[in-house]
Amino acid sequence: MSEDKALFDKGLPIRRAVLGTDYVDNSLARADEFMMAFQRATTAWAWGWAWGDDTLDRKTRSLMNLAMLTALGKAPEIKLHVKGALNNGLTVDEIKAALLHATAYCGIPAGLDAFKAAHEVLVAEGVLPQKKSA
Template structure:
């Protein structure tokens, strides 16, 4: 890893831990073999050090963008991860819902439905929504 990539990794790691949760991030790093560690280094440096580390946008805005983009891409596991991150970044349930409705209008009902189901599962698990009685 170059010195520049190492600096971005070092910058990104605390941001990644704050948004996604230290337990999740540390577990991902600990489980990574040499092959998967290349991805862990890249995502931490590029996504978290370079992109999330840019002070131009706040973390709430970045969470909203991520939820919309992940809805468009149909990346349900990542939507779940980033709904938890959105809560960590201070988004309300209503803000998450509004982002997903906006994404649904542009991405289509099937993508929106998948995103809503994924978000609902996380919001219930995190205690942000009551579970079904």
């Protein structure tokens, strides 16, 4: 078995556990031959190699991802990884603290985008109450 295939096989259950089986399986099912190259790479490298290393626990990795994605300004990925952070056992307060820490280093505009993205997911997931209209 090739190393990439072994890493893919190691990463796929981790990816499913963090991001959700439906999300991952739908991503794989929608991928044509061109996009499947990316699906194989991200599953093997990000999930098999990086997330598959047990030196850091999943909660720590989720916190790191939220900070890095804030720095990169990747709101759609922040939404995905907020759900993953919840799946990994992070609390709303831990997610908020990570985003505030990232805001201090990345700037207010990046932090605002991250907070808006996270808030949308946290409300949708029912862990934050939806503010009632007046």
